[in-house]
Amino acid sequence: MLRMRQICLVAEDLDMIESHLRGVFGLEVCHRDPGVGRFGLHNFLMPIGDSFIEVVSPITPGTAGGRYLRRRGGDGGYMVIMQCDDMAARRARVSELGIRSIIDAGNDQTDGIQLHPKDVPGAIAELRWNTGEQPGGPWNPAGDHWVPARREHVITKMAAAELQSGDPPGMAARWSEVLEIPCGSDADGHPTIALDDAELRFVEAADGRGDGLGGLDVATVDRGHVVTTARHHDLDVSEDESTVMLGGVRFRLV
Numbered sequence: 284m285l286r287m288r289q290i291c292l293v294a295e296d297l298d299m300i301e302s303h304l305r306g307v308f309g310l311e312v313c314h315r316d317p318g319v320g321r322f323g324l325h326n327f328l329m330p331i332g333d334s335f336i337e338v339v340s341p342i343t344p345g346t347a348g349g350r351y352l353r354r355r356g357g358d359g360g361y362m363v364i365m366q367c368d369d370m371a372a373r374r375a376r377v378s379e380l381g382i383r384s385i386i387d388a389g390n391d392q393t394d395g396i397q398l399h400p401k402d403v404p405g406a407i408a409e410l411r412w413n414t415g416e417q418p419g420g421p422w423n424p425a426g427d428h429w430v431p432a433r434r435e436h437v438i439t440k441m442a443a444a445e446l447q448s449g450d451p452p453g454m455a456a457r458w459s460e461v462l463e464i465p466c467g468s469d470a471d472g473h474p475t476i477a478l479d480d481a482e483l484r485f486v487e488a489a490d491g492r493g494d495g496l497g498g499l500d501v502a503t504v505d506r507g508h509v510v511t512t513a514r515h516h517d518l519d520v521s522e523d524e525s526t527v528m529l530g531g532v533r534f535r536l537v
Contacts, residue, residue, distance in 0.1 A: 284368040285462060287481035288411070288422060289328075289335040290444060290499060291362035292530045293348045297340035300358070300530050301327055304336070307512045307529060308501070309437035314426030324348055328426075330433040331501065332440035333419045334480070337362075338530065358531035360496025362397075362407040363444055365462075365478065366422070370394045370412040376463060377410075393423035403461055405446040405454050405485075406496040418480070437508055438501040442537055443482040445498030451485035454494070458483060498526075498533035506536050 294300045304310045310329040319326045323343035328335045339361065341349040351361060367373050370389070374396060377384070383399035385407065395411030415421040422429065448454040452466075455474035459466045467475045469484060476483040488494060503509060510524045519528040527534045 284366070284416060284479055285464070286366045286418070286479050287334060287363065287441060287444060287483075288366035289337055289362075289364035289424060290360070290441060290496070291337040291339060291364065291407075292359065292532060293351055293361040294338050294340050294358040294530055295352060297325060297327070297338060300338050300340075303516050303518065303529050304329060304338075306516055307437075307509055307518070307527065308534075309434050309505075309508070310336070311432040311434050313429035313432035314424075316424065316426070322346060322348070328424065328429070330425070330429050331438060332433070332435065334441050335422065335425050335429070336441070337424070355492050355495055355531075359492065360406060360444075360499075360532050362409060363446075363483070363496065364395075364409040364411060364424075366416070367410050367412055368416050370410070373410045376461065380461060382461065392421075398461070403457060405448060405458070405494050406444075408458070408461070435504070437505045438503050440502045441481055441499055442502050443484050443498075443500035443535075444496060445484045445486055445500070445533065445535075446495070447486050447488040447490070447492075447497040448494045449488055451487055455483075455485040458485075496532070498535060500535045500537045503536040509536060 312327045314328045323346035324339045325342050326339040328337045382402040385397040387396045393413045398408045452474050455466050464476050469475050474485040513520050513527045
């Protein structure tokens with residue numbers, strides 16, 4: 284089992300992004316984790332179906348999140364956090380490939396490793412085990428009471444994460460090697476990796492921002508609300524109304 288359980292963005296203005304996500308996608312905050320303060324950050328998490336979008340923002344100088352904001356020229360995608368059912372096997376694979384970890388820690392409720400982006404480029408990849416592995420089960424980063432905050436009247440799930448690169452096939456091959464899932468391709472010829480509940484798609488970096496997590500596909504039930512509210516918030520909407528720019532990320536409405 285390997286699910287795309289959480290996507291993390293990094294932003295300068297946490298309150299503004301929260302307002303945009305509430306207004307445009309009808310989402311609700313389920314948890315604010317005081318523990319991220321030790322990294323010089325504050326955050327919030329919002330459920331999207333059985334998965335989560337997290338946004339972090341620096342509150343002290345010299346944070347990794349702050350450096351990422353400067354390197355990529357503003358808000359954007361930061362982490363892809365995948366839930367697995369066999370952490371020992373995942374650790375063994377990472378060790379076999381000589382991949383460095385940023386964080387490697389756990390307890391009897393949750394256990395995970397964050398992989399160094401110089402070894403697995405495009406975003407910080409995290410592999411995490413959690414008690415209650417079924418869809419809709421517990422997820423430690425989101426707190427103990429996330430279900431009442433779930434809202435599905437506008438969007439219902441994250442269907443894909445889009446990682447951009449100057450070498451999409453090369454980046455895809457590296458993620459494939461780490462995750463032990465073969466690469467496929469979509470209808471447009473982009474390399475893809477199929478997780479159990481979502482897809483990782485690898486595309487050419489065409490926005491001048493370099494490698495990074497550039498897009499998310501969201502299953503949408505009320506496109507009219509998304510488009511109208513995004514324009515009300517002065518967000519960029521594509522001409523065909525299929526994509527909204529929010530938090531430096533291309534949200535594709537599918």
